[in-house]
Amino acid sequence: MRYQEIINDICHGLYQDPPKGEVASYIPELAKVSPDHFGVAMVTQTGDYFASGDAEQRFSIQSIAKVLSLTLAYQHLDGKLWKRVGVEPSGTPFNSLVQLEREEGIPRNPFINAGAIVVCDVLIGLLKDPVNDLLKFVRSLSGNETINYNPVVAASERSEGYRNLALTNFIRSFGNIHNDLDDVLDLYFNLCSLEMNCQELAETFFFLANDGVTRAGKRILTRSQTKRINAIMLTCGFYDEAGDFAYRVGLPGKSGVGGGIVAIHPEEYVIAVWSPPLNPKGNSARGVAFLEAFTTLTASSIF
Amino acid sequence: MRYQEIINDICHGLYQDPPKGEVASYIPELAKVSPDHFGVAMVTQTGDYFASGDAEQRFSIQSIAKVLSLTLAYQHLDGKLWKRVGVEPSGTPFNSLVQLEREEGIPRNPFINAGAIVVCDVLIGLLKDPVNDLLKFVRSLSGNETINYNPVVAASERSEGYRNLALTNFIRSFGNIHNDLDDVLDLYFNLCSLEMNCQELAETFFFLANDGVTRAGKRILTRSQTKRINAIMLTCGFYDEAGDFAYRVGLPGKSGVGGGIVAIHPEEYVIAVWSPPLNPKGNSARGVAFLEAFTTLTASSIF
């Protein structure tokens, strides 16, 4: 199979060099992960599956999960969601607080922390049992009942989360947090603690490559809504490296500080990569290198 | 033909309401254009042509031309170009000077003024007769020898261009302008004064929908380079409305304050729209509305 060969060739090449960058260390659970892990998994729209390396070892998907909470909120609210969070790239991490101040508590997009926190607040207003209902939704996307939060990671995030407490109170001062702050952050820290392996990530995000329908045939979003989530991933999915990722890789995607990246080729495939060492912008160094090589060799970007 | 019907239907609907927004007024030549003009032209990769309204009346393409100067510089320098200008969205207009200061004279991307000025400086180092050579290049893209600069517009830009003089001197203070400042701005103001109609715009930008090859069959960029220019247009082509345009329309594109927008569906079509009144972000209000309706009705975004 051609895709499998290309994946193998790229992985073989990347294995030659030790991975560059540093593993995230702000909580112990991330710091102790080996930098040598490297996994790839891919599912095509027609259902073919390809994988390599540590594709079946779970890791902390961290910010990748922000796409899932966004999807659930968007499913309920459609365009009304955008009154509370924008769809523009944020420019730089440095600016996040300035922008919040200037834009009066409306975060720039749902993938910066401020935006993901507002999405959690939205979900609390929509769901009866937010933490469990969100988990059920994620399991229904993936068709996998074993996917779970990692309570140790969630607790660790909470204990280091002064910056997020600051952000949340700041947004609340502008009236854009409606629920109890502890509930909002509880959902947020659980969300960030979700664990999956590359295969599970590819299964879970399959609906974004399949016009909104999961592998099990369940419609999650309309075709138009699906395109819009992909568009937001392309412009905002990689912190201040979004432009560079679009330039190099040419696919919508989302990264997490656990070293995972998931990328979507609409109506073609979904691909997930995992390698913990991060480049200076906070994205998996080997993951970006793999995906750049992959879309170049398969000539398969969206552009 | 289906595309023509859809174009006609959307135009018919948009004609019902007077266009919202204000015509650009910072130079007299733009201010005196009627807000009622409205034109559309489209060329498919297979060569079919569709049009509506004022598709054959020329207007000032302004910043749309920044894609053309970028293409010429990229053709010569390939990836080395990115040492002097980035590929990241700028966040906000407000930030442009701050970012230049923090990022030490490297503009965020080639479509903000600072970046386009650096690209002009690059071209002066590459071309014997920059103003004429750039015009020849544009004419060769379009296959149309009558395309030209408007010297009145260029002179008017120059006489109001204190902000651009400030930017250029600021970049020069960081060592990222290598040539005579007057030469750089002369090229820049000429570039911004280029005039085309919608049909000519569609012909000129055809190579970006055709893997780098013009309608006349001339290769301008490699396939990979072409994808990369499209990626930069998607993330940076609409000032701080880039995310919203990706979300609504879902195509790479570039706007100008003359009211023009050109959008690319790679390997499908190129489409140009013109309506002078601008929305608060500086993009053609009716142009964006047309394109949103068009990609929705044709279900043809890249996502």
Add this chain to the structure above:
Amino acid sequence: MRYQEIINDICHGLYQDPPKGEVASYIPELAKVSPDHFGVAMVTQTGDYFASGDAEQRFSIQSIAKVLSLTLAYQHLDGKLWKRVGVEPSGTPFNSLVQLEREEGIPRNPFINAGAIVVCDVLIGLLKDPVNDLLKFVRSLSGNETINYNPVVAASERSEGYRNLALTNFIRSFGNIHNDLDDVLDLYFNLCSLEMNCQELAETFFFLANDGVTRAGKRILTRSQTKRINAIMLTCGFYDEAGDFAYRVGLPGKSGVGGGIVAIHPEEYVIAVWSPPLNPKGNSARGVAFLEAFTTLTASSIF
């Protein structure tokens, strides 16, 4: 007596015009104060007392109290205090969060909210019973056992204090808050709720005009420390109007959003003014006008 005549003349003139500006309204206790109150009280270093208008009606001194908490912390720590808070004007309110981010959690000065919160954290580390000990200190400065916190104001500040919660968590994320956040903010909100009248304010701040010694003869600070507190008031005491106040009035001072201002002429006098309507920079409009006239007519600025 000459001072009394000048005070009367200026007050008489100011009474002719209704006061400009708006009474602070972010908590109900401030919003319901009549805009017409106007009081002045002055004590010279030699002990003469002059007053006019509502000099004996108490009001919420708000940020004026930040000088008192600073004095207490400085008394204990001397120059070591400046490792945790700076002595530079902040430029603008807009910048407060940006500056905190760039300067890694060290607030610019002890009179912006962030700085006063850090001073409260310092006091919690120094005092056995911070809320009561601080009150005792204030009473000992004034020689007045009836001065007190207003628990309704403190509770109201707390219920609206999301911005301050945001600031405190943000500073804590940089390691510059050492104690329990609720304790810190409890002290801070109590501090802001202190009530005095103009006469009491003049008595309390007398030590700053008297080389560090209270009216009762108790030394609070050394002569050198006293000068330094006065210097910080001059450069930082009026938000982003500090330069203008120095220019117009020419005395060290501190304002509060309750409409009070206290100003010091070292080794000459202390003067307190109260008029609730605030100018756009958040300082008492009539208070500033009174003081400008007073130092002009008495030719008594420090410059």
Add this chain to the structure above:
Amino acid sequence: MRYQEIINDICHGLYQDPPKGEVASYIPELAKVSPDHFGVAMVTQTGDYFASGDAEQRFSIQSIAKVLSLTLAYQHLDGKLWKRVGVEPSGTPFNSLVQLEREEGIPRNPFINAGAIVVCDVLIGLLKDPVNDLLKFVRSLSGNETINYNPVVAASERSEGYRNLALTNFIRSFGNIHNDLDDVLDLYFNLCSLEMNCQELAETFFFLANDGVTRAGKRILTRSQTKRINAIMLTCGFYDEAGDFAYRVGLPGKSGVGGGIVAIHPEEYVIAVWSPPLNPKGNSARGVAFLEAFTTLTASSIF
């Protein structure tokens, strides 16, 4: 004489340690000055003169001269001047361009470059032969006909002055530069090139310690205007170290990157210090240390 002894003692102590900091190097004329120079000169209001070290060797007074151009403009326009330039501290150098953008071309104060450039533009509108008339004014303040510009320094500043060209064009884009840009910058670069020794500096600035009257008995400003210039020096005279200088030294003053500082004790004395190595904020390290010791030992700050 007591002042002479104190000066000698402090200088003796400071000579023990090599001066810290770096000599300004952005133009060759400043870079080649020996870091070991150290001079002090002081004139009391009653006419006594004290000096030490290199008090009679001239150096480039640089930004200190901005007080002189401000004085001349203020003499002509009085308060109307403040429509074109503010009197607030700027916070940080980083912010200068942001602030100019947010405050629409009105520089924060007359001592940041942007503000001094606007003052030069004002002077061009007031004077027949600005470069010569300003020099005459400076000579009349000092009573010294040999004071002059250094044309080599002025030319060198001009050749490196892209940042100032950027600032000037930026201000012009907001309409706050009214004259030919080359004329404005010519006056500005000449101003910065003025040379004096410590003795001459003390003589020149004597009027600010003497209620507006020069040593020769000529009134330059009213008493009230003099106080206001002193106030602006206190809040804005030392870039983003203004608060620290007020705190440590407690006198209005102005520094230049040539290593000079002049400080005023109104109605007491004027004192000038010179030592080329600069601290990280751009002020003479030994100069600040000297003045802190001097006002401490003489207990003579304004606070």
